[in-house]
Every structure is written in structure tokens, then in C-alpha cells.
Amino acid sequence: xxxxxxxxxxxxxxxxxxxxxxxxxxxxxxxxxxxxxxxxxxxxxxxxxxxxxxxxxxxxxxxxxxxxxxxxxxxxxxxxxxxxxxxxxxxxxxxxxxxxxxxxxxxxxxxxxxxxxxxxxxxxxxxxxxxxxxxxxxxxxxxxxxxxxxxxxxxxxxxxxxxxxxxxxxxxxxxxxxxxxxxxxxxxxxxxxxxxxxxxxxxxxxxxxxxxxxxxxxxxxxxxxxxxxxxxxxxxxxxxxxxxxxxxxxxxxxxxxxxxxxxxxxxxxxxxxxxxxxxxxxxxxxxxxxxxxxxxxxxxxxxxxxxxxxxxxxxxxxxxxxxxx
Ligand SMILES: Nc1ncnc2c1ncn2[C@@H]1O[C@H](COP(=O)(O)OP(=O)(O)OP(=O)(O)O)[C@@H](O)[C@H]1O
Numbered sequence: 001x002x003x004x005x006x007x008x009x010x011x012x013x014x015x016x017x018x019x020x021x022x023x024x025x026x027x028x029x030x031x032x033x034x035x036x037x038x039x040x041x042x043x044x045x046x047x048x049x050x051x052x053x054x055x056x057x058x059x060x061x062x063x064x065x066x067x068x069x070x071x072x073x074x075x076x077x078x079x080x081x082x083x084x085x086x087x088x089x090x091x092x093x094x095x096x097x098x099x100x101x102x103x104x105x106x107x108x109x110x111x112x113x114x115x116x117x118x119x120x121x122x123x124x125x126x127x128x129x130x131x132x133x134x135x136x137x138x139x140x141x142x143x144x145x146x147x148x149x150x151x152x153x154x155x156x157x158x159x160x161x162x163x164x165x166x167x168x169x170x171x172x173x174x175x176x177x178x179x180x181x182x183x184x185x186x187x188x189x190x191x192x193x194x195x196x197x198x199x200x201x202x203x204x205x206x207x208x209x210x211x212x213x214x215x216x217x218x219x220x221x222x223x224x225x226x227x228x229x230x231x232x233x234x235x236x237x238x239x240x241x242x243x244x245x246x247x248x249x250x251x252x253x254x255x256x257x258x259x260x261x262x263x264x265x266x267x268x269x270x271x272x273x274x275x276x277x278x279x280x281x282x283x284x285x286x287x288x289x290x291x292x293x294x295x296x297x298x299x300x301x302x303x304x305x306x307x308x309x310x311x312x313x314x315x316x317x318x319x320x321x322x323x324x325x
Contacts (some may be wrong), residue, residue: 001039005176006062006095010034010070013057031057031184033232034071039176039225042061044209046200046223048080048255049218054232062210084139094124096161096169100181105165106153112139112164113149119172138167141204142197160192164195170201180212195222219258220244225304228252233295235288238305246324248307250315252287254281287313 014028032054039045044295049055054179060066068081075095077307080086096119106115116135120126126134132149139148142163155163162182164325168179169177183191183199199222202209213219219226226243228236247253257274260269288308290296299314302321307318 002043004038005041005075006188007036007038007072007074008058008062009036009072009074011036011061012069013054013061013066014069016135016166030232032061035227035232035234037228037237039208039229040208041175041211042202042208043218043225044211044223045212045235046216046219046226047212048214048219048226049229049231050214050255053229055214055229056180058229059097059180059210060214063095064092065097078109090123093172095171096174096176096177098165098169098179098182098186099113100179103158103161104154106161106168108153111149112151112153115153115164116171119168123172134171135167139164141170141201142167153233157190160187160196162186162194166194166198166201170205170207172194173205176208176210178210178212181214182211183218184213184215190242191218198222214244214256215259220259228255231289231293231295233308234298234306235295235308236306237298238302242302242305246302246305246321248301248305248321249309250277250281250284255276262293 011032012030012034014030016025016031017027018024019026022182023055035058037045047058048056053068058064062066064086071081073081075091078085078089079182080089086092087111099266113135113323114139117131118130126191137144144160144163144167145257152165156164165182179198181193186194195256201207211222223240225239226237227234228243228249229250235323236243236247236252243252244256247256254277257277261270268292285293294307299309299311301308301314301318305321307314
């Protein structure tokens with residue numbers, strides 16, 4: 001059995017909504033509302049959902065930049081939602097993040113050398129020469145010219161800045177990187193390049209990725225396991241094969257139907273299918289969500305496949321999956 005690097009258990013991140021003269025808390029935004037996933041060493045785990053579903057908040061809670069309302073994040077057998085445990089385990093060194101928008105995540109006033117060296121300075125005691133060698137090596141790995149160290153972020157293209165973001169994230173030799181839509185701001189051709197070298201670096205350093213995206217097409221060739229997130233909860237969870245070949249939840253089907261087809265011959269057919277799925281999604285919400293519009297708990301329908309359904313319905317889906325296998 002593969003070794004788990006991290007386990008997220010019933011994670012909740014709720015933001016208070018205040019109103020009225022006394023500015024009292026009147027409700028909460030349930031950005032993340034009880035999600036549980038396990039990521040294995042060296043794997044890419046896809047976390048997919050449309051805008052506002054709670055993916056970024058999940059990622060930020062995992063790296064510790066967003067406070068957790070409840071639940072556990074288990075790393076090396078210890079709950080790291082407590083900051084003293086994070087310190088003791090060197091968690092902030094082992095778990096890094098790559099952000100979607102490299103322009104705002106890289107400090108525009110700092111040279112690339114200082115940007116990449118910053119996490120190294122936080123966790124290691126290197127001499128200036130050793131530090132410069134490490135930065136040069138990292139730039140080399142992500143395919144950037146060595147004179148890049150003297151430059152500033154605005155002197156690079158979006159794709160190059162994203163590479164610098166990756167170099168910075170791998171600088172401390174982390175075990176897990178939360179990659180929050182790392183390619184969504186890039187052109188298609190540059191997207192493929194960045195994904196390829198992220199894969200390359202993963203193999204070189206044995207890094208696990210939590211790969212966050214709104215696009216099931218982007219993670220198709222990256223992820224071994226996937227979790228589909230909607231309204232702060234998971235609607236479907238499982239192996240790549242389960243999600244792409246036997247999607248069950250209407251929301252997963254809707255995300256899959258949004259992947260554009262390259263093949264001109266099948267475009268009209270695909271458009272029709274997409275409209276059908278959209279219609280089903282709009283008309284049958286009551287079958288897939290409870291009376292308050294909330295996502296049901298996950299039920300197991302196959303060995304590595306869980307779907308958010310009421311229990312009695314899960315039984316039927318389980319039978320269908322068995323038949324199709
Ligand atoms: N600091 C905050 N205070 C209040 N609400 C917040 C805060 N941060 C996020 N939210 C809300 O939480 C929900 C989930 O946001 P989140 O950014 O995690 O979604 P997402 O799936 O990553 O979307 P996107 O891809 O657009 O970033 C949204 O409704 C958002 O408005």
C-alpha cells in the first residue's frame with residue numbers, strides 16, 4: 001500500500017458574516033465544510049471545482065496561511081493544525097505552495113535571487129556562496145538562464161514567472177506542494193510546458209502535489225487520484241479511472257462535459273451532450289443535493305470511488321458500477 005504523506009480529516013473553514021449596529025455574527029460562509037482526503041507520497045492529487053467551491057481555501061488551510069475552524073491535518077501522524085506541532089515537525093519547510101498569479105505572489109521589489117533564497121534563509125544556514133549556488137541550480141532545473149538572478153519579476157513572461165514560483169517552492173526540498181491553479185493564467189502552449197517541468201521536478205525530488213484546478217482537462221494527465229469539490233464539500237472522490245470513465249455525480253459530469261474537444265468532427269455532438277448535462281444539472285438538483293441545497297455525505301460505490309449521495313441511491317449506483325465492470 002502506498003504511504004500517505006498527509007491526511008485531511010473533516011476539515012472546515014468558516015468565515016463569520018457580521019451585520020447590524022453591533023456588528024454581530026449573523027451567519028457563516030462555509031467555504032470548506034467538512035472535507036477528508038489522503039495524499040500519498042510522490043503522487044499528484046487533483047482537487048477540482050468551479051470558482052467559489054472552496055479549493056483555494058482548502059489549499060491555504062493545508063499550508064497554514066488560513067486558520068482552520070475544525071478538523072485535522074495529519075502529517076507524520078501528528079495534527080499540524082496546532083502551530084507548535086508545525087514548528088516541531090518542520091512542516092512549513094516540508095509543505096510549500098505555488099500560487100495562480102505569479103505577478104502578485106512574487107515580490108516586485110525583490111530580485112529573483114532574493115525571492116528564491118527567501119525560503120532557504122528561513123530554514124537553513126547557508127553561506128552566501130552556498131545560497132547563490134543553490135539558487136543557480138534551481139533556476140537551471142526550471143530552465144531559466146543564470147543571469148535571471150539579477151532581474152526583477154516584471155522582466156519575465158507569465159510562463160517564466162511561474163517557473164520562478166516553482167523554483168521558489170522547491171527550494172527547501174519539500175515533500176508536498178499545494179499548486180493552486182498554477183497554469184490557469186498561461187497560454188495553452190505555455191501551460192503544457194509548465195505542467196511538463198512540474199512533472200519532471202516531481203520525479204526528481206519525489207514531491208507530492210495537491211493540484212488545484214477548475215478544469216478537469218488540465219489534470220487529466222497529471223493526477224492519480226481526484227476529489228471534486230462543490231459548495232465547500234466533496235461530491236465525488238476516487239481514482240483517475242473512476243472519475244473519467246465512470247463519473248456518477250451530475251456536477252462531475254458537468255465539469256467533464258466542459259472539457260473542450262479538439263476533434264472538429266465531434267464538436268456538434270459534444271455541444272449537444274454538454275447542453276443535455278447542463279439541463280439535467282439545472283432540473284434535477286433535488287436528486288443530487290438535500291432540501292437545503294447542501295451536498296450529501298460521500299458513500300462508497302466501488303473500491304476507490306465515493307460519491308455524495310443519499311444511502312439508498314448509493315446502493316443502486318454501486319450495482320451499476322459492478323455491472324459496467
Ligand atoms: N477571507 C474570506 N472571508 C469571507 N469569505 C471568504 C474569504 N475567502 C474566501 N471566502 C469565500 O469562500 C468561498 C470559497 O472561496 P475559495 O477562494 O476557496 O474558492 P475557489 O474554489 O478557490 O475559487 P477560485 O478558483 O475563484 O479562487 C467563496 O464563497 C469566497 O467568497
